Amino acid sequence: MKIKPRKTPYSLTGRLLWTIGALMAVVSTIFWYFLITYQEKELIANFVKYGMSFVDNVRKTTRYGMLTFQEILIQQTVEAVGSTEGVVQIKIFNCKGKVAHSSQKKDIGIILDSKSPACLACHPPDKSHTFTPRWSIGKSEEGFRVLNIVQPIYNEPACYTSACHVHPKNRKILGLVEANLSLALLDRAINQQSLAITIYVFVFLSVISVVLCAILWKFVSTPVSILAEGMKRVAAGDLEHKVEINTRDEMGELAKCFNSMTSDLSRAKTELIEWGHTLERKVEEKTEAIKKAQEQLIQSEKLASLGRMAAGVAHEINNPLTGVVTFGHLLLKKFPEGSEERQDIEVIIEQANRCSNIIKGLLGFSRATSAEKGGENINTLLKRSLDIMSHKADFFDVKFITRLDESLPLVKAGGLQLQQVFLNMILNAVDAMDGKGTLTISTRNIMENGLAFAEIEFADTGCGISEENMTKIFEPFFTTKPVGKGTGLGLAVSYGIIKDHGGNIIVKSEVGRGASFYIRIPIG
Amino acid sequence: MDTGKILVIDDEDIVRMSCQRILAPEGYEVKTTKSAVEGFKLLGEECFDVVLTDLKMPDIDGIEVLRRVKEEWPDIEIIMITGYQTINTAVQAIKLGAFDYIEKPFTPDSILSAIGKAVEQRKEKKQDKGR
């Protein structure tokens, strides 16, 4: 994206340009004024010098005529000189103020009034009598400026000793020569020069302005705009934005600082976000933990009350069952082997035993929660459970493989409870394998969600568990085993016990190939 | 005949009856009471070889009976009957000197074999003392 600097008079560049422009204009005007006035003064001074010598020449050329009193010669000379270009008029006054000769004949004979300014200049009312060559600038009837030069004609020995004896010896000044020289040419030159100077000043100003503009544009406006745009984007949240100014001046420095600030900001922001995430995750974890603890508590409480009830029921039912079993047996002896009555009584005893089994299963619940949980060695508990089992005749065709991780730390658990769980697992596996197969029991340390668990795996090569049963096996009284053999309480009790320990049971199975039960108990 | 004298303490009629019916035909002399207090009275009056006591009873429980009997009549063997045996209570009972424990519901055979062993042991002890 191309960034365009602002062009309003309020922008930095605008203001700088305005200020510098105004300053330069003022300075140039003053400079221009002084230059022109100085030039004019100089030119006029030169012109005056020239005029003076011109008048001096007039005086000198007419001198001979005067001395020889040849008035016609004087008049001719004056006319000739007066016709020179740039000469407006040449007049010669005599001592009475009368125009004796003039380049314009009509003026001859005019007598200046003694009160006229021309006379008063040399003859002030106080009678002081000084005279030096003088000059002044006036305006002609045609409109151009005219330099007026007046020079006295001094009395000299030649004058009062000449033959005509017109002038007495004691007179100092005999008359005046006045020349009016046109300044038109000079003025034109002056005007041309002023114009040239003005043009020069303007060109100079424009060039300076353009160059300044360009410099400001390139080195100030554009980088400032880029920076402003960058700030806008950063403010809008784009912290990845980098300002691309690679100059080595203050702007480049600023851009560098800005970029490092943005990256610092970005880093801080990511850190913050990360922190927020961590916090969120921690809150989630804690919430999860609290929920789990709560669930566990509820589970424990449920189990405990179920256990109390089971214990009560067991106690109440066991007594009548004792009667049924005892009297059944007593009755049994009264009938000969193979008789129909004996078979009937055997059914009674069998069913009573079944009731007894169910009660034993229920009693598992009463023992599912244990008041005290000490440090238990899972491997030892497993070995003890296996010892009890492997001596049973039903298990002779089952191969037990153990892969116990001896580094397994002690877990806080109820030993009897865990042993019951392990027995249930082993019994189930043996049942599933129908008495022949391999049961592999392994233990290991695992980490899950940052928590350490001891995992005990029971992997059998039995019939496996079908998809639809998978969700039901932990329900109390769910069993797929024939009546009298399964109670459906083993896994329910085991699950209760493991939950009471804050652990979990996971099942993986493939129908026909076997099932694996993973029991996880938290460590520490 | 000298098979032995048995005292059965259980608050349940049917359990006492069962024991009576199992043991009497085998030649044992059986007395039954439904409370520990009565049982102690009888123990004070007569001489018994074996005491069969329920673990859980309303007034005094089986463990207490076991303790008292072992204190006052250390020669008498005691077998516990338990409705819901836990390994803990069983271990506790054995530690306190019980001869054995039987789970309810029991079969006649299990009672007879336990009683038989207990009586035998009792007799051996008597012989040792007699010498």
Ligand SMILES: Nc1ncnc2c1ncn2[C@@H]1O[C@H](COP(=O)(O)OP(=O)(O)O)[C@@H](O)[C@H]1O
């Ligand atoms: N190792 C196993 N392999 C296959 N099925 C199993 C296994 N363990 C448990 N089951 C299934 O789960 C059901 C419930 O088990 P359980 O709660 O122990 O009760 P029970 O063993 O008395 O049937 C069993 O009937 C069986 O169908």
Ligand SMILES: [Mg+2]
């Ligand atoms: Mg089972």
